[in-house]
Amino acid sequence: MDIRTRVATALKEAMKAKEADRLSTLRLINAAIKDKDIAARGENGAGEAGVTDAEVLGILGKMVKQRQESARAYEEGGRLDLAERELAEVKVIEEFLPQQLSQAETEAAVNEAIAEVGAESIRDMGKVMGLLKERYTGQMDFGAVGPMVKDRLA
Structure with a gap:
């Protein structure tokens, strides 16, 4: 439904x-x-x-x-x-939002997205965030995920 x-x-x-x-x-x-x-x-x-x-x-x-x-x-x-x-x-x-991902699940999703996109530098951050938003909208706080992605790519 x-x-x-x-x-x-x-x-x-x-x-x-x-x-x-x-x-x-x-x-x-x-x-x-x-x-x-x-x-x-x-x-x-x-x-x-x-x-x-x-x-x-x-x-x-x-x-x-x-x-x-x-x-x-x-x-x-x-x-x-x-x-x-x-x-x-x-x-x-x-009640209408999907279950939020835990910290560990969020980190795993970020690592997976970075690997899938083949991100190597901060320039690829947009691609990684786009993929995460496509797959996990409503399941993670992108305000907190952004700095996490930035740290991994720096």
Whole structure:
């Protein structure tokens, strides 16, 4: 079952169970996907079906990151109630993301990508990152992986 279908099913279940907070977050996810669909339609012409699952994973990853940053800012500002709400939204969004890779799995994936691309210098970093993003979108934090790749290629 693709991510869109899982979100739609969860949305219906949340409506039936009258889970207002969960329903609100699911509607935000749905709106973000539809926004991306509309933007993609404008770029690709009217014949396109919409965004792929990989793009949806990117959207969800971005939503999680935004909410984590907001929660951090709220905590620093002493607004723990708002921070808790943001973190609750993160939990709902993460239900649709694949399991995050462990540190060891991430290192193995980086080493494999470097070997597969034949990367030898920092100039090849873009190729390595492109391959990792293609295969592991939503499964690893690319902000942390970038420096790791850079260290290996330096």
